[in-house]
Amino acid sequence: xxxxxxxIKAIGxxxxxxxxxxxxxxxxxxxxxxxxxxxxxxxxVRFGMNMVLSLAMLPAVMAGxxxxxxxxVGLLCGILGGLVSIEIGFRGGVGLVMAMVIAIPLAxxxxxxxxxxxxxxxxxxxxxxxxxxYAVVSLMCMGWLILPFKDPAMIWPIGGSGxxxxxxxxxxxxxxxxxxxxxxxxxxxxxxxxGLILFGLIACGLVYLFxxxxxxxxxxxVGDNPRFAVASGISVKKSRMIGTILSTVLGAVGIxxxxxxxxxxxxxNAPLNMAFPPVAAVLLGGATGRVCKISxxxxxxxxxxxxxxxxxxxxxxxxxxxxxxxxIRIVVSNGIILYALTQSGGEGDx
Amino acid sequence: MNExxxxxxxxxxxxxxxxxKVLKGVSLEVMPGEIHAICGENGAGKSTLMNILFGxxxxxxxxxxxxxxxxxxxxxxxxHPSDAMKLGIGMVHQEFMLIxxxxxxxxxxxxxxxxxxxxxxxxxxxxxxxxDEDKMKxxxxxxxxxxxxDVDEDIPVAGLPxxxxxxxxxxxxxxxxxxxxxxxxxxxxxxxxxxxxxxLAAMKKLAAEGVGxxxxxxxxxxxxxxxxxxxxMRDGTWITTLNKKDxxxxxxxxxxxxxxxxxxxxxxxxxxxxxxxxxxxxxxxxAMPGEVVRGLDLDVYKGEILGLGGLAGQGKIGVANGLMGIxxxxxxxxxxxxxxxxxxxxxxxxxxxxxxxxxxxxxxLIPDTSIEMNMVIPAIxxxxxxxxxxxxxxxxxxxxxxxxxxxxxxxxxxxCTGPTQPVRRLSGGNQQKVCIARALLLQPDVLLISEPTRxxxxxxxxxxxxxxxxxxxxxxxxxxxxxSELAELRLICDRIAIVTGGKITxxxxxDDSDAKFGMAMSGISGKxxx
Numbered sequence: 001x002x003x004x005x006x007x008i009k010a011i012g013x014x015x016x017x018x019x020x021x022x023x024x025x026x027x028x029x030x031x032x033x034x035x036x037x038x039x040x041x042x043x044x045v046r047f048g049m050n051m052v053l054s055l056a057m058l059p060a061v062m063a064g065x066x067x068x069x070x071x072x073v074g075l076l077c078g079i080l081g082g083l084v085s086i087e088i089g090f091r092g093g094v095g096l097v098m099a100m101v102i103a104i105p106l107a108x109x110x111x112x113x114x115x116x117x118x119x120x121x122x123x124x125x126x127x128x129x130x131x132x133x134y135a136v137v138s139l140m141c142m143g144w145l146i147l148p149f150k151d152p153a154m155i156w157p158i159g160g161s162g163x164x165x166x167x168x169x170x171x172x173x174x175x176x177x178x179x180x181x182x183x184x185x186x187x188x189x190x191x192x193x194x195g196l197i198l199f200g201l202i203a204c205g206l207v208y209l210f211x212x213x214x215x216x217x218x219x220x221x222v223g224d225n226p227r228f229a230v231a232s233g234i235s236v237k238k239s240r241m242i243g244t245i246l247s248t249v250l251g252a253v254g255i256x257x258x259x260x261x262x263x264x265x266x267x268x269n270a271p272l273n274m275a276f277p278p279v280a281a282v283l284l285g286g287a288t289g290r291v292c293k294i295s296x297x298x299x300x301x302x303x304x305x306x307x308x309x310x311x312x313x314x315x316x317x318x319x320x321x322x323x324x325x326x327x328i329r330i331v332v333s334n335g336i337i338l339y340a341l342t343q344s345g346g347e348g349d350x
Numbered sequence: 351m352n353e354x355x356x357x358x359x360x361x362x363x364x365x366x367x368x369x370x371k372v373l374k375g376v377s378l379e380v381m382p383g384e385i386h387a388i389c390g391e392n393g394a395g396k397s398t399l400m401n402i403l404f405g406x407x408x409x410x411x412x413x414x415x416x417x418x419x420x421x422x423x424x425x426x427x428x429x430h431p432s433d434a435m436k437l438g439i440g441m442v443h444q445e446f447m448l449i450x451x452x453x454x455x456x457x458x459x460x461x462x463x464x465x466x467x468x469x470x471x472x473x474x475x476x477x478x479x480x481x482d483e484d485k486m487k488x489x490x491x492x493x494x495x496x497x498x499x500d501v502d503e504d505i506p507v508a509g510l511p512x513x514x515x516x517x518x519x520x521x522x523x524x525x526x527x528x529x530x531x532x533x534x535x536x537x538x539x540x541x542x543x544x545x546x547x548x549x550l551a552a553m554k555k556l557a558a559e560g561v562g563x564x565x566x567x568x569x570x571x572x573x574x575x576x577x578x579x580x581x582x583m584r585d586g587t588w589i590t591t592l593n594k595k596d597x598x599x600x601x602x603x604x605x606x607x608x609x610x611x612x613x614x615x616x617x618x619x620x621x622x623x624x625x626x627x628x629x630x631x632x633x634x635x636x637a638m639p640g641e642v643v644r645g646l647d648l649d650v651y652k653g654e655i656l657g658l659g660g661l662a663g664q665g666k667i668g669v670a671n672g673l674m675g676i677x678x679x680x681x682x683x684x685x686x687x688x689x690x691x692x693x694x695x696x697x698x699x700x701x702x703x704x705x706x707x708x709x710x711x712x713x714x715l716i717p718d719t720s721i722e723m724n725m726v727i728p729a730i731x732x733x734x735x736x737x738x739x740x741x742x743x744x745x746x747x748x749x750x751x752x753x754x755x756x757x758x759x760x761x762x763x764x765x766c767t768g769p770t771q772p773v774r775r776l777s778g779g780n781q782q783k784v785c786i787a788r789a790l791l792l793q794p795d796v797l798l799i800s801e802p803t804r805x806x807x808x809x810x811x812x813x814x815x816x817x818x819x820x821x822x823x824x825x826x827x828x829x830x831x832x833x834s835e836l837a838e839l840r841l842i843c844d845r846i847a848i849v850t851g852g853k854i855t856x857x858x859x860x861d862d863s864d865a866k867f868g869m870a871m872s873g874i875s876g877k878x879x880x
Contacts, residue, residue: 214730214737214744221727224716231676231705231713232728233696291718 012286014339018303025310032317037189039310045180045193046305049261051200052254054278054285054301056247058207061292062216063243064223065118067282070129071275072137073114074251077107079265082256083165086174087151096175096260103252111248115241126289130275137272144267169265176263196261203253204294210246219243223290254278277333280304280340304340308333355423357382357562358403358439358531363417365398365409372398373415376588378581380531380562385553387565387577389606391661391836395586396566400533404434404441421530438530440523442537448515450508455483455490457507458522464489493521497552513545517552524556532556533564538572550576568661570599570872582606603868607836626652627684628796628828629673629703634681635852636665636672643668644852645681650796650830655822657843657860658832661871665852666832667708670798674698674705676713685796699732704794706785708801708832710778714785717774721766722755724773725788733792758787762817779810786817797821800832815842836867 008016029039053071060068081103090098114132121128144165149155156164170176182195210216222229222239229236255274259265278301282292285300315328356379365373373395380386390396401408402415405428409415418425421437428434434441448457456463464486465479490503499517507515516537523532534553538546546569553576557563567573573580580597582589582605589605629650636643643665650656660666672679675695683690691697698705707713715724726746729735736751737744755769762783766776773784782802789797799818803811819842821827833839839846840860847857848870856870 209743209745212745214734214746217723217727217730217746220719221716221731224719225713227709227713228716228727230695231674231707233699233732235696 014284015286015299015303018284018307018339022303022307022310025307025314028314028318029310032314034313034317039313040189041191041193042309043302043306044190045196045261046309047302048180048193048196048200049258050254050277050281050305051197051298051301052203052250052257053274054281054297055200055203055207055294056250056254057278057282057287058292058294058297059210059219059243059246059250061282061287061290062211062223063219063240064226064290065125065240065243066129066289067126067279068129068244068247068251069126069275069279070114070118070132071247071251071278072133072271073110074107074248075255075271075274076136076140077110077248078103078252078255079259079267079271081106081252082259082265083149083154083169086154086169087149092175093178096178096256099256100253103256104249107249107252108245111245112241114248115244118244119237119240133275134272137269141268165267167266167268167270169267171260171263171265175260178260179257180261193261196257199257201298203250204298207250208294215239215242276337277304280337283340284336304336307336354381356380356420357422358564359420359423360399360403361418361420363399363402363415363419365395365402365415367412371586373402373586375417376583376586378588378591380564382530382562383557383560384579385557385563385565385577387567387573387580388583389567389570389573389580389602390583391606391834394583394606396583397535398586399583400441400535400564400566403428403439403533405430435526438526438528440526440529440532442516442519442523442532442534448507448518451506453504453506454494454501454518454521455486455503457518458490458493458503458525459486460522462526489525490521493525496524496555497521498548498555513541513549516541516545516549520549520552524561529561531562531564533566535566536568537565538567538569546572568872570602570868571874573602574599599872599874600865600869603872604863604865607864607868607871623653624651628652628686629830630684631669631673632682634669634672634679634683636668636677636679638665638668638671638677641665641668641671642852643672643849646849646853648847648854650828652828653822653826654844655818655829655831655842657839657846658830658849659834659836659839659846659867659871660849660855662834664850664871666834666849667800668852669849670705670708670800670830670832673703673798696732699728699792702793702795704789704792704797706782706789706797706799706802708804710781710785710804715773715781718772720770721759721764721773721776721784722751722769724784725755725758725791726751728788729791754791758783758791762787763813777810778806779814782806782810782814783817786814790821794827796828796830798830798832801834802831803833803835803838811838818842 029036056071056074057067060066082099084102085095085099088098117128117132118125147165149165154165154169156166179195179199180193183198184191184193184195186192211220218229218234219239219242221232221234222236226236229239255271281300281304282296283300284304285296285298287293287296287300311332312325312329315332316325319328358380360376360378363373363376364371376395376399378386388396403419410429419428420426426437428437449460452460464482466482468480470478471480487503494501494503497517497520499514499521501514507518523529537549541549550572553563553565565573565577574594577594579591579593580602581591582602584606627649631646631648634643634646640663646665646669658666658669668677671677673683675693675698679692681692683692685701685703688701690701711717726736730737730746736747736754738747752769758764759766759769764780764783764787766780773781776784786799789799802814802818806814815838818829818831822829831839831843843860845857846860847854848867849855850871850873855873856866858866858870
């Protein structure tokens with residue numbers, strides 16, 4: 001009994017509840033005779049394509065700025081990088097790499113400015129971050145219209161030569177699914193997107209190595225106890241700046257990975273609420289506003305995406321009335337996010 | 351009322367926090383119209399006694415107390431601050447409990463506002479009665495006049511000088527109709543001399559009207575000036591109650607400090623070599639809230655243990671924090687023959703200063719992180735030790751860190767389950783040793799150690815102190831030890847500098863008389879020109 005209690009404490013009650021919920025859904029799906037092979041493949045794909053985005057939360061939490069609700073700053077840099085790479089004419093694998101190569105310096109610059117702001121509002125990072133996200137997304141809504149992109153595949157076919165970027169930019173004849181299909185194999189009706197998951201795990205590995213470096217230790221000390229850090233001769237502002245920049249860069253890389261799997265870059269209002277699923281994922285994984293580990297990122301992303309992927313077809317079949325599916329999608333995903341946010345107080349001993 | 355019945359009588363009060371006795375049978379009587387001073391060092395139990403008198407929740411949440419409290423000869427039970435107020439006990443707080451945006455009158459009548467009926471209250475009942483502003487003003491005026499404070503009761507409290515705020519607090523208490531006992535908890539600590547003088551005058555005026563006054567102060571000259579009787583407490587015990595006319599400032603000081611100290615424990619210290627100055631401080635000012643240093647001069651000689659003593663809030667804690675660059679600092683500080691870059695913790699660490707903070711949990715440790723990482727972080731960050739280089743990347747050297755932690759655990763006898771145990775789970779004494787290990791790991795020339803024994807049990811105390819002495823003797827480490835416990839300073843230090851009002855009042859030898867220490871702590875310099 002004691003041992004059981006200890007185990008429950010180690011895993012955390014929220015995770016047990018979520019896993020139980022997931023099992024109920026899986027059983028329901030089996031009963032409904034859903035195509036389990038497709039569902040499992042979808043879960044793996046969504047897990048892989050969201051991993052880097054969730055990982056972006058880690059440096060921010062580590063440096064003590066809390067969850068990075070300003071993630072759209074990074075997302076926009078990533079999208080811009082992707083679009084520029086297409087405009088220049090890079091295609092396929094080179095296009096994907098070039099998208100990142102272009103996006104990363106943009107993200108460093110944007111992260112620097114965002115970090116300046118974060119350092120000016122110590123204590124309110126999450127609230128301010130949320131609104132920074134909203135503000136830059138709206139700003140870029142104008143940007144997408146006036147930026148001088150010329151590729152006819154990307155701009156509205158209106159006026160003489162056309163102007164203004166389309167709201168979705170397809171990657172179908174470009175690097176759509178290039179990571180997903182890399183080393184992909186099928187086993188028992190389940191397609192495993194090896195390349196995609198590998199990329200996510202490598203990113204996690206790099207962040208793990210970073211956390212063990214001198215800079216990483218500084219970040220962690222600042223996040224755990226800023227006063228200790230000051231007394232130890234660590235610059236709190238610099239560390240928070242590094243954490244913010246890193247988080248923004250991971251956001252930029254994350255959205256490019258996400259887009260290659262999704263098949264589209266989504267512009268305009270699409271990035272508006274994209275900070276919430278990664279936040280919810282790491283919180284479900286056991287992270288708090290102060291502690292976030294790689295294990296939280298991987299476990300949380302998997303649980304969150306698995307729940308979303310399985311809940312929708314199951315709910316659709318339970319309530320097959322036409323317009324309800326979209327409503328249910330919103331209720332389920334926001335419900336899970338809400339539940340995750342209520343857990344953000346943390347359990348101390350996790 | 352019989353003139354011989356004390357208005358307040360506390361008998362045999364005992365109180366323990368988690369098995370640690372902080373009051374051991376304290377008794378106290380206050381006559382109507384008497385000013386009764388309570389003197390004692392920090393931690394003597396004065397505030398606990400006052401918390402009991404006010405029925406503060408902290409007392410009843412920790413198991414209550416034993417002993418009896420009577421007012422006007424009748425035993426009373428005070429379970430909550432509202433009980434105390436009903437019984438006519440008033441308190442002038444050390445920190446101002448005033449609402450800045452409210453006017454003086456509103457603050458004075460806060461939560462006791464006179465009310466009158468209006469339109470809304472005739473419909474919706476008492477909850478919506480109007481405030482009787484005229485009565486509020488006239489009542490406040492009367493209370494302010496009683497104190498001789500000539501200020502418009504309509505102006506807001508925000509922006510008033512602190513002295514005025516103190517008087518408004520008092521006005522609020524005396525405005526309560528049935529006030530019988532008023533407690534002044536260090537009322538003059540934030541006042542200028544002239545303000546303090548008029549406060550004492552007001553206090554005497556109130557006493558003349560028959561209010562019993564309990565007066566807590568560290569300023570012995572005020573005690574002698576104002577009080578009729580003086581009760582002295584030490585380590586939670588009642589020492590004595592004296593009539594003012596039977597005593598002197600020196601006598602009170604001696605009784606306050608007077609611990610029998612076993613000086614035999616300290617070996618005859620070798621003559622301090624005053625030729626080599628390890629640290630010289632000139633006109634140091636540190637803006638540390640609550641521990642402000644105001645122009646302090648001090649020389650620390652190589653190889654000595656220098657004690658910094660003094661009462662809480664006088665600035666002794668600020669010295670080490672200023673040297674480490676943690677709080678904004680001005681002045682000229684030389685470490686050896688190099689000038690120290692101020693306000694830069696990294697520069698201080700590079701100058702071979704190393705700090706064990708008085709705030710162990712707040713500054714000293716990362717509570718949820720392992721013992722080994724707590725020890726090495728400053729060494730990694732400032733001295734690039736325990737790192738392996740891989741091109742431009744570095745990785746910490748887990749093996750070296752583990753080995754180092756094991757060494758210190760053995761050397762300092764840290765009781766733990768292993769180097770990876772989170773420091774939060776260690777006892778206070780063992781946490782302190784982790785802090786000391788970290789400070790030593792930086793290979794300092796001067797070790798600053800503040801309140802090393804605060805909040806740790808007696809056994810661990812002597813271990814920590816022994817460690818400090820050992821380091822000093824074996825490695826010739828210069829130590830500046832800041833402590834509120836005079837006894838432990840006198841036990842291990844070569845010289846003890848007493849800080850009062852942000853300056854050194856006196857530098858004493860450990861075997862100087864209790865009276866000398868007491869006088870220095872109340873701000874009276876023993877020597878000329880020091």
